[in-house]
Structures are given as C-alpha cells and as structure tokens.
Amino acid sequence: NAGVTQTPKFQVLKTGQSMTLQCAQDMNHEYMSWYRQDPGMGLRLIHYSVGAGITDQGEVPNGYNVSRSTTEDFPLRLLSAAPSQTSVYFCASSYSSGSGRTQYFGPGTRLTVL
C-alpha cells in the first residue's frame, strides 16, 4: 500500500490564483481530513469527510473548499490564494468505526503565496 499520498510536494502561487491540492489513500479509509501547519505550531483542521459525498468544516475552513466524490480521493481547493494561506498542508485518513481512530498522514504540500 502507498498509504496517503499528496501532490504537489511544493507550490508557489501569486495572490488571487487558484489551485487544487491532491490527496489520495489506498487503505479504504472512510475518514479523510485536511490540516494546515504553520511554523512553530500544531496542526489545525481545515475540512474533513466521513465518507464519499459527506464533508464538513473544521477549525479554519475559510478560503478552502473540498469535495469527496470517491472513497480514495479528497482534494482541497484554494479559490483565491492569499499570503495568509502560506503553510504546509497535510492530508490524513482513518477508519471511522471500531478502534480505527488513528489517523495516518501524508508527506505534506508546502505552499507559498506571494
């Protein structure tokens, strides 16, 4: 299994540009989520999904959109990038029942908005 994969690894945007960060997992996990990590801080939840077709907002959702059309993929869209969105973005996945609450993280996407 590849686990959780994210693309791209690095990205530089200009203010106002849009882009999509890709996330995929091959573990058949129902639950997927996006976090951002700013320097010297822990991870903050942006959006999450408990299954295909179901998404909800986390702690810091403004400026981001998500959709979940398949179990495997959970893309994060920045509609109009702002410098405040410069951060490292992590995608994570887990099972949604039983003892499977452990979330597994991808390698991250480092985004710089100029």
Place this chain on the structure above:
Amino acid sequence: GESVGLHLPTLSVQEGDNSIINCAYSNSASDYFIWYKQESGKGPQFIIDIRSNMDKRQGQRVTVLLNKTVKHLSLQIAATQPGDSAVYFCAENTGAGGTSYGKLTFGQGTILTVHP
C-alpha cells in the same frame, strides 16, 4: 475553547537517557489521545495511542500515561536515541462515532533533541 497544550516547548537529552514529554488537555470529554512524531519535512507519524478508560499503555520503548484527574498526558521514551530527535505532538479526540469522529485537536509540539 477546547485546547491541547504542552508544558515544555523544547527538551534536550543525552543518548541513552529516558525522555518525558508532557501534554495538558482541557476538554474533559476527550476519550482518545494520540502521540505523533514529526521529523523535519515529513508528515506526523503515529507513535502510540491511549483511550480514556486506560491509565497506561506501553509500546516498543515508549509508554503513554494518562491522568484524567488533572487532564495530563505524558510520553516516555526509554533509552533515547539520536533518531528520536523530532517534534512530538499530542492530539485529543472527542467523539466515538458521529460526525466528530476523527476530529483531532493538536497541541503546540515539543522539540526533542538527543545529543550523542
């Protein structure tokens, strides 16, 4: 609001020593806790977890202790090695089932440096 915080932002130890990383949480309803290790340029890596119905759980060279009375969590690393140098995060979850399932609240992180 709900939060998970760490007492010590940095910890330096000698190789072979035991390390203890602490974490305080504020949400008494949290029922699941996880410790993650994050190396530079990588995503968080699962170390060990514990449920609120337990006080202690052991893994390979790691032990997590949970004190619900004072809402305190600790990670003990035995015989610390240079490869253990990383940032360590605690995270809490409130919600076995339902839409809050999997919503983790992370602490700030502790930088562990192991000197040879």
